[in-house]
Structures are given as C-alpha cells and as structure tokens.
Amino acid sequence: MTRLTIAIPSKGRLKDNAEAWFSKAGFTLKQAGGERGYTAELKGLPEADVLLLSAREIAQGLIDGAFHIGVTGEDLLNDLSADLPRDASVIKQLGFGGADVVVAVPAAWLDVNTMSDLEAAGARFRQRHGRRMKVATKYLRLTRNYFAAKSVGEYRLVESAGATEAAPSSGQAEVIVDITSSGATLKANSLKVLDDGVILKSQAALTGSLKADWSQEALGALEKLLSSVEAVESADATRMLVAANPISDSVIKAEGMTPVSATSVLSPSYAAVKNARAIAESGAGPVTILRTDFIFDQETPSFKKFVTNLKSVA
Incomplete structure (x- = not known):
C-alpha cells in the first residue's frame, strides 16, 4: 500500500456524518457506481483511495493492517483488539455516533x-x-x-x-x-x-492502523488531510476582529489576542465580543467580528502524535 487507503462506513447515519465531517474539511466524497458502489474518492485528496465498508469490517481491518485509516466506533475497536495500543491509534474523536x-x-x-x-x-x-x-x-x-x-x-x-x-x-x-x-x-x-x-x-473516531504498511506517500496524504481538519477546528474556535484604526499593543497583550496586522487580530471565539469591545473602547473602533473557514498552522499536532505512536510499535 503506497497510497493512503481510507475506510468509511458504507451506509446509515455513520456514513452521512462521516461524509459531512470530511466535507467540512474540504474533501467531498464521490461514490463510484452510485449508491451501491463500495469504492469512492475524496475530491481534494487525490492521493487517497476510499473503501466503503461496515463499521465492524473497518475496525477489524484497522486492527489487521488492511488499510491505513478509517471511521468506526471505539466500541468495536476495543472489543475486536486484544492489544489496541499496538494495533491502532485514535487520531480524532468525531463527536457523533455516541x-x-x-x-x-x-x-x-x-x-x-x-x-x-x-x-x-x-x-x-x-x-x-x-x-x-x-x-x-x-x-x-x-x-x-x-x-x-x-x-x-x-x-x-x-x-x-x-x-x-x-x-x-x-x-x-x-x-x-x-x-x-x-x-x-x-x-x-x-x-x-x-x-x-x-x-x-463510545463514539465514532478517525483511527489509524499501526499494523498497516505506511509509505511516505501515505503519511504525506494523511498530514494533508489532518492539517485541513485542524485548520477547520482552529477556525471554529477563533474569530477575526478587524478595526478601523490600528490596535494598540497594550490592548492586544492585555486581552490575550494574536495580531494579524496593524488593524486585525485573532481572538478565541468565546471572548470575541469582549475583546471587540475593548478594542473599540481603546479608540481603534469600529470593530467587526468575522468568522473564518480555515486557519492553518505550521504544525499538525494530531499527525505528529500519530507518527510518534507509529514509531513506538515499529
């Protein structure tokens, strides 16, 4: 296996939720052969092959090393594996299928x-x-x-x-x-x-096989996927505040914001209103609060953690 192989549930709410999760990160699932097909592709990730299987088949395949990553339930992984820490590693809990x-x-x-x-x-x-x-x-x-x-x-x-x-x-x-x-x-x-x-x-989780044959090409595709996923997570947790006038360093530092330019900063979403008010009151207003779709960072923590786990069982 040189290309990244991804297994996704073939039907039901798990499939629908997994498809929506990938789509939010910029990767659209296109099923080969229509609704009855068992292979697919992720638009935006041409380096990957996609299989559509049952959640139990996915869990067993991850444990056996039949493919690289998959979406399945933590219940199945824990039941089917006699030594899960050496067989597979949960990369992301997905928040559905609970x-x-x-x-x-x-x-x-x-x-x-x-x-x-x-x-x-x-x-x-x-x-x-x-x-x-x-x-x-x-x-x-x-x-x-x-x-x-x-x-x-x-x-x-x-x-x-x-x-x-x-x-x-x-x-x-x-x-x-x-x-x-x-x-x-x-x-x-x-x-x-x-x-x-x-x-x-239990909940659904994006899980990586520690038994699969991981090529550099497959790892590169995984990093590309996870960097987009984490960019979406960062964007969900962050708001951009844009002021009409330069924002003083003292306000940025006091309120724990990250400067982007002289007139814009990044703020945790939970503190966006408070921080926008502080900027406006400092004389830099008016201030607009903007949502973003992606915020990419230099590193991808979930990818680094998975590679560490992969090396630990080599």
Whole structure:
C-alpha cells in the first residue's frame, strides 16, 4: 500500500456524518457506481483511495493492517483488539455516533442493581436451575474483561446474532451487554442498566492502523488531510476582529489576542465580543467580528502524535 487507503462506513447515519465531517474539511466524497458502489474518492485528496465498508469490517481491518485509516466506533475497536495500543491509534474523536456499551438486566429484577448484585443473582440462578445464567452480546471481549474486573463469574456468554435487547424476553439469555444511545430500546424491552454497568462510552473516531504498511506517500496524504481538519477546528474556535484604526499593543497583550496586522487580530471565539469591545473602547473602533473557514498552522499536532505512536510499535 503506497497510497493512503481510507475506510468509511458504507451506509446509515455513520456514513452521512462521516461524509459531512470530511466535507467540512474540504474533501467531498464521490461514490463510484452510485449508491451501491463500495469504492469512492475524496475530491481534494487525490492521493487517497476510499473503501466503503461496515463499521465492524473497518475496525477489524484497522486492527489487521488492511488499510491505513478509517471511521468506526471505539466500541468495536476495543472489543475486536486484544492489544489496541499496538494495533491502532485514535487520531480524532468525531463527536457523533455516541453510545454506551452497558450491562442490562430485566427491570423486574428489583434486587439486582449492581455488578455485585448480578454475581449473587448468578449464584442463586445456578443453584435453582442447575446452569449458569446466560449473557447475550456481540461484545465478547469487552464483556469478559469487564465481568472479570468486577469479579463476576457466574455466567455463560452467548454470542448474539440479531437484536440483543430481545434475548431476555425470547428466553435466549437472562442478561445482555449491548450498545445504547438513549436507553429507549432497553426500556421498551423492560430492561434496566446496572448502576455500575457502563462498560465503555463510545463514539465514532478517525483511527489509524499501526499494523498497516505506511509509505511516505501515505503519511504525506494523511498530514494533508489532518492539517485541513485542524485548520477547520482552529477556525471554529477563533474569530477575526478587524478595526478601523490600528490596535494598540497594550490592548492586544492585555486581552490575550494574536495580531494579524496593524488593524486585525485573532481572538478565541468565546471572548470575541469582549475583546471587540475593548478594542473599540481603546479608540481603534469600529470593530467587526468575522468568522473564518480555515486557519492553518505550521504544525499538525494530531499527525505528529500519530507518527510518534507509529514509531513506538515499529
């Protein structure tokens, strides 16, 4: 792999949100073969090839080194990798696809509210029924690790192939470990989350594979992508203040602004109104507050951090 290979979710809200995220940074997704195609390109990043896959396929591919970067859920990365710090590195949390991986039990289990209660209930269940209670989940590794950390051993894992939340009502399992965003589906199925039953808080993340074959060309394309992403982030957090007259150095220094020219400065967006007022009151007004689309810096911190992580596992 000499060219940068990017994997993006092939459908649903994850795809829509990922597409919007890349577009905001100046890269437009064009899908080959229409809506049913599984390859694409990013306009503005001709150095990259794009694959459209399921979120689970993306997570597994990143862990295996099948492609360089991808957008997938942190829940899948943590569940599929036995050694995530050596397999993949989260470059950017994306702020969408948020959900929790949780332990849920029937709401009718009034005396089971914690993982400790669950262990006690499991012991009673085994004594009464002659078998361990079943826990249905798609998150096998996360479940095993969390239950072990909470000293829960009275259970047997059942891999869920369909709607996990329906397992207790259908008799397939007594307990589930599943992902939830609002809790509405769990409630609709008469389930409750244990008080200490949040295993992982997850969201979509742009993640880099530490197992992939990284060429200088691929690294260069990644830096180009991330520099634009961080330029957008800087612009979102910054406002340009333009005055009619030169702004005094004392005002700029006192208010923590960054000079651009004699009559313009950059200000944190949260302080833009206060700083504009201070400039106007100093006699340099009137002052206009402007939004910017991109603010490029000399360095790209997220790229430098990823390269450091890449070297650490070489």
